[in-house]
Amino acid sequence: DTEVTQTPKHLVMGMTNKKSLKCEQHMGHRAMYWYKQKAKKPPELMFVYSYEKLSINESVPSRFSPECPNSSLLNLHLHALQPEDSALYLCASSQESGGGLEQYFGPGTRLTVT
Amino acid sequence: GESVGLHLPTLSVQEGDNSIINCAYSNSASDYFIWYKQESGKGPQFIIDIRSNMDKRQGQRVTVLLNKTVKHLSLQIAATQPGDSAVYFCAENNAGGTSYGKLTFGQGTILTVHP
Numbered sequence: 001d002t003e004v005t006q007t008p009k010h011l012v013m014g015m016t017n018k019k020s021l022k023c024e025q026h027m028g029h030r031a032m033y034w035y036k037q038k039a040k041k042p043p044e045l046m047f048v049y050s051y052e053k054l055s056i057n058e059s060v061p062s063r064f065s066p067e068c069p070n071s072s073l074l075n076l077h078l079h080a081l082q083p084e085d086s087a088l089y090l091c092a093s094s095q096e097s098g099g100g101l102e103q104y105f106g107p108g109t110r111l112t113v114t
Numbered sequence: 115g116e117s118v119g120l121h122l123p124t125l126s127v128q129e130g131d132n133s134i135i136n137c138a139y140s141n142s143a144s145d146y147f148i149w150y151k152q153e154s155g156k157g158p159q160f161i162i163d164i165r166s167n168m169d170k171r172q173g174q175r176v177t178v179l180l181n182k183t184v185k186h187l188s189l190q191i192a193a194t195q196p197g198d199s200a201v202y203f204c205a206e207n208n209a210g211g212t213s214y215g216k217l218t219f220g221q222g223t224i225l226t227v228h229p
Contacts, residue, residue, distance in 0.1 A: 004157075031215070042203055042219035043158065056216065090157050094215050101146050101207055101215040105157035 003027075004106035006091050012112045015081060021109045023074040023091030031055075032074040033103060034066060035090040043090055049074060081113045124224045133194045135223045137187040137204035146207035148217065149178060149189045153200045161189070161202075191225075199227045 004025045013019050023032065031050050035043035048056035049068040063085075065077040074091055088110050092103040127133050139147070145166040150158035164171045164178045164187075171178050177190040187204050201224050205217040 040222075042222055043217075044219075045216065048216065092157075102148055102160050102163050103215055103217060104160060105150075107155075107157045 004091055004093055004104050006089075006106035006109050008109060009107065010110045010112075012114060013078065013081065014114055015083070017081075018077070018079045020078065021076040021089055021091075021111075023076075023106055024072055025093040025104070025106075026072055027093060027095075027104070028071075029093035029095055029104075030071060031094045032068060033092040033094075034074070034076050035092065035105075037088040037090055037108070039087075047076075078111075081111075083113050086111055086113045123221065124226070126226045126228065127194050129194065129196060129227055129229050131194055133189075133191040133198070133225060133227075135189045135191075135202050135204075135225065137189075137220050139185050139187060139204075139206050139220075141206060141208055142182075142185065144206045144208055146215070147178070147180060147187050148205045148207070149176075149187075150203045150205065150219075151198075151200045152203065152222075158203060194225075194227050196227045196229055199225055201225075 007022045011019060033048050034046040036046055037043045045058050046060045047066045052068045052071060063080045067075040088108040090108045091106045094101060094103045125133060148163040149161040151161050152158045162173045162176050162178050164180050169180050175192045179188045191198055201222045203222045204220040207215050207217055
């Protein structure tokens with residue numbers, strides 16, 4: 001099973017709302033990632049979790065708050081977003097040391113901030 | 115700075131032709147490269163990868179070539195099919211020796227296959 005699942009598929013939220021994106025994988029991967037992808041652009045790395053600890057934060061604004069409750073789950077908490085945060089948010093996972101570096105992506109959550 | 119880019123933003127081919135998608139990278143320290151296919155409304159799908167100690171790797175209908183001298187990567191798709199129509203991204207791993215991947219993506223090439 002090389003599947004990464006993400007919920008919801010679509011999300012519309014106002015600038016004062018609080019919402020969360022969820023990601024799950026059951027491949028035993030110990031590295032998980034959040035990416036942001038704007039239309040007609042490549043994915044841009046936001047966060048990396050390694051063994052459930054935050055390893056990389058690519059200078060992401062604090063209105064995005066990641067959380068890794070266990071090795072299979074990754075959340076992205078959203079608060080006070082701006083319209084320019086509208087994008088496709090992708091989750092990915094990969095094996096840790098000794099394994100391959102290939103990252104497996106979920107289908108994404110299409111976020112619209114109004 | 116580090117960057118991964120593509121020479122051609124779009125490629126249009128006839129069904130059955132071979133396709134070649136190119137990618138240039140600038141970080142000579144990169145040791146791992148990967149190609150993804152992204153269809154409309156979907157996440158990137160892994161196609162093939164290659165480590166810097168290799169110059170060629172073959173998969174099913176796909177071949178990746180790596181030329182470290184000129185920092186160039188290419189993806190060859192044999193007998194291209196309409197289902198191959200998508201955006202193709204190359205990505206470079208610059209994890210700095212860590213055991214997880216930190217990918218930097220190129221800008222992408224839109225491949226359109228005409229029946």
